[in-house]
Amino acid sequence: MAESKAKSPKSSKTSKTAGKTTRKSSKSKVQKFEYQAELKQLLHLIIHSLYTHPEIFLRELISNASDATNKVRFRMLTDKEVVSPDAKLNIEITADKDKGTLSITDHGIGMTREDLINRIGTVASSGTMEFIKQLKDSEQKIDGDMIGQFGVGFYSVFMVTDQVTIETRHADKDSEGLRWVSDGQGTFTIETIDKVERGTTITFELNEKSREFCEDHRIEHIINKYSNFVDFPILLNGKEINRVGALWHRQKSEINDEELNEFYKFVSNDYQNPLGHLHLSIEGAVNFKALIFIPDTAPGPFARLEDEKSLQLYVKKIFIQDDCKELLPDYLRFLKGVVDTEDLPLNVSREVTQNSPVMAKIKNIIVGKILSYLETLEKNEPEKFEKFFSNFGPYFKMGINTDFSNRDRLIKLLRFESTFTEAGKQTSLEKYVSRMGEDDKEIFYISGENRATLERNPNLEYFKKKEIEVLLLTDPADIFIVPSLNEFEGKAIKSIDKADIEVSDEERSEEALADNLSTSLIEIFKETLGDRVEDVIESKRLVDSAVTLVVGANGLDPQMERMMKMMQKDYQSAKKILEINTTHPLIKNLSRLNLGDSKDQLLRQCILQLFEGAQLMDADLASPTDFLSRMTEIMVKATEG
Numbered sequence: 001m002a003e004s005k006a007k008s009p010k011s012s013k014t015s016k017t018a019g020k021t022t023r024k025s026s027k028s029k030v031q032k033f034e035y036q037a038e039l040k041q042l043l044h045l046i047i048h049s050l051y052t053h054p055e056i057f058l059r060e061l062i063s064n065a066s067d068a069t070n071k072v073r074f075r076m077l078t079d080k081e082v083v084s085p086d087a088k089l090n091i092e093i094t095a096d097k098d099k100g101t102l103s104i105t106d107h108g109i110g111m112t113r114e115d116l117i118n119r120i121g122t123v124a125s126s127g128t129m130e131f132i133k134q135l136k137d138s139e140q141k142i143d144g145d146m147i148g149q150f151g152v153g154f155y156s157v158f159m160v161t162d163q164v165t166i167e168t169r170h171a172d173k174d175s176e177g178l179r180w181v182s183d184g185q186g187t188f189t190i191e192t193i194d195k196v197e198r199g200t201t202i203t204f205e206l207n208e209k210s211r212e213f214c215e216d217h218r219i220e221h222i223i224n225k226y227s228n229f230v231d232f233p234i235l236l237n238g239k240e241i242n243r244v245g246a247l248w249h250r251q252k253s254e255i256n257d258e259e260l261n262e263f264y265k266f267v268s269n270d271y272q273n274p275l276g277h278l279h280l281s282i283e284g285a286v287n288f289k290a291l292i293f294i295p296d297t298a299p300g301p302f303a304r305l306e307d308e309k310s311l312q313l314y315v316k317k318i319f320i321q322d323d324c325k326e327l328l329p330d331y332l333r334f335l336k337g338v339v340d341t342e343d344l345p346l347n348v349s350r351e352v353t354q355n356s357p358v359m360a361k362i363k364n365i366i367v368g369k370i371l372s373y374l375e376t377l378e379k380n381e382p383e384k385f386e387k388f389f390s391n392f393g394p395y396f397k398m399g400i401n402t403d404f405s406n407r408d409r410l411i412k413l414l415r416f417e418s419t420f421t422e423a424g425k426q427t428s429l430e431k432y433v434s435r436m437g438e439d440d441k442e443i444f445y446i447s448g449e450n451r452a453t454l455e456r457n458p459n460l461e462y463f464k465k466k467e468i469e470v471l472l473l474t475d476p477a478d479i480f481i482v483p484s485l486n487e488f489e490g491k492a493i494k495s496i497d498k499a500d501i502e503v504s505d506e507e508r509s510e511e512a513l514a515d516n517l518s519t520s521l522i523e524i525f526k527e528t529l530g531d532r533v534e535d536v537i538e539s540k541r542l543v544d545s546a547v548t549l550v551v552g553a554n555g556l557d558p559q560m561e562r563m564m565k566m567m568q569k570d571y572q573s574a575k576k577i578l579e580i581n582t583t584h585p586l587i588k589n590l591s592r593l594n595l596g597d598s599k600d601q602l603l604r605q606c607i608l609q610l611f612e613g614a615q616l617m618d619a620d621l622a623s624p625t626d627f628l629s630r631m632t633e634i635m636v637k638a639t640e641g
C-alpha cells in the first residue's frame, strides 16, 4: 500500500531527530529514535481521542501484512534469491487469552532499518498534517475508522495497547533481523536480532479495556467484516478462517451489495459505501475482469488527486501493482477498484505496463464503459449523477481538453449553473439548447468567483431583461474548458463579457440621449481615458448600470485574465471596451455638463470615476487610493451649499 511513501522527502527530517545510541555492543546495539513532531501529535490523538471502532486496528495490521505478502509474491517472480523462498504465503494470528497478548505474523517482504525509520516513524502525507491540525482545533472525538485513509493505519494499534514490538526481516538476501519497540508516546528503539525467516511479526499486550480482542470469536468476526478479501489464508491460533478471496472472479449475480460495499472499503480505504460500481468481464481482443467503483464523496479538502490510489492491477489473480496509472486517464483517477487480466505476463515490470498495448486497450475499454455508466446514470438516476458531478466535476471536466476521442460524450455530461437554475442546481448544454428560442443562435456564459457576484454583474442586465439564459461558470476549471468548446449542436458558445455579442438590434430607447449628444459625449470619454481603453461605445446591453467594461474580440475572458495575473505577477491585462448606457440619468447629466463646457473638471472626474468603478467590479483596479480620493473630491462638490 505504501510504494508512494518511498518518494516522500521525510527521511532527512527523521534522521535529524534519530540516532541516539543507548548501548554500544555491535550486535545488539539499541538505537533510540524520536518521532517526528507531527507523528507525536497524531499518536496523542489516537491514544486519547479515537475510541469508536477500535477493532479496525486488526484490519490495518492484516492489510499491511497482506500488502507485504503481495509484494514478496511479486518479487519472487523474478528474484530467486529471496530469504526463505519456501515460506508459506499466509497470515498467522496468535491470541493468548490468558496473557491478553496478540501477534500477527506474515512472511511478506519485511522491513529494512530504513523502512522502520521512514515508513513506520513518519507521517508521510501532507493531508495528514492538515487533518491533525483540524482535529486539534475542533477538539471533537473522531471515528477510528477514518485513520486508514491517512496512511497511518499502523498506529491504530495504540488504541488497544501501550507497547508494540515489531520483529522483521526484509526479503533481500543480505538483510538483517530487526526489532522495533515503541510505547507510542514519543520514542521508539531499533535493535538487531537473530531472525531466520523473512517477514514481520507484530506483538503486543492488549490494554485492560481492549481484552475482548483476544477472544477467538471476536477476532473471527472482525476478519469476516473487514478482511474478507485478503488473498492469503488467515490462520487464527493455527485454524484457517474462511475468506471470500478475489470477488471480481465471481458472476455478477453471485455478489451481493454488502459484499460489494465491503470490498470497496477494502480496496479504497474509504469508510463509506460507494456511489456506484461497474463489474466488467471482458473477453475478446483483450481479456480482463474488473470491479471499479465511484466513491460517494469527493476526495477530502486536503487530498490531492495525484496522491489518491486508483486502480490495482492483478495478473491471473496475483497482485502486481497498486495505483496503476496506465489503467485510467488522469481525469478519472478518482475511481477505485481492481483490474485483473490474463493477457500480461506475471513478471510484468513498471516499464512494460507503461508501454504495453494490452494496457492501452484495457484503458480504452474501461473509459468507454465508465462513460456509458455515467450516461445511464444521468438518464435513469439524475440525482445520483448530479451528486457525482458536484463531487468529481472539477477533475472529470479536464477530460474535455485531454481525451479527444471521447470529447463529444464528455461535453454532453457537463453541468453548469445558469440564470435559469436555482442556486446549487445545474443544467446540461442539451437542456439549455432545448430552452432556446427558434432564432437564437448563441449559448451565453459569464464566469466569476461565485453566483452572487455574477448575478450583480452589469453585463447580465440585458439578458435578465430579455429573459435569455446565461450559464454561470464558477468552477475555475470551466474557464479552461468552455471557451474552447466554441459551439454545441451548432450554437456558438459566447462570453457575455465580450463586445462582439450581437444583442438584438432594437430601436433605440426614446429615453436615450440623442445621437449627436451621445457621439459628442463618447468623444470626451475617449479623450479623458486615452489609451486606458480600447474603445468607448454606446451600450445596447446595460439596463440599470451607467457603464460596463467588456472584452474586445481578441481579449481573454476576465476570469481567465484574473488567473493569468495570479500566476504571473507582471501580467498585463488587455485593454477593454467601455460601454456607456445613454439612458442612464448620470450619463445624461454628464452630457449636460459636456454641452455647457467640455473641459468641465467635474465631468472629467466623473468619467475617470465611472471607468475605475467598472475596473473595481472586474477586480482589476490598480490604484484604490486615487479612486477614493477622487470620490471624496466629487462628494465635496456634490455637497457644497
Ligand code: ADP
Pocket: 001, 002, 003, 005, 060, 064, 065, 068, 106, 108, 109, 110, 111, 115, 119, 120, 148, 150, 151, 152, 153, 154, 155, 200
Ligand atoms: P499504509 O499501510 O497506509 O501505508 P501504515 O501506517 O499502516 O500505512 O504502514 C506504514 C508502512 O509501514 C507501510 O506502508 C509499509 O511500508 C510498512 N509496513 C507496515 N506493516 C508492514 C508489514 N507487516 N510488512 C512490511 N511492511 C510493513
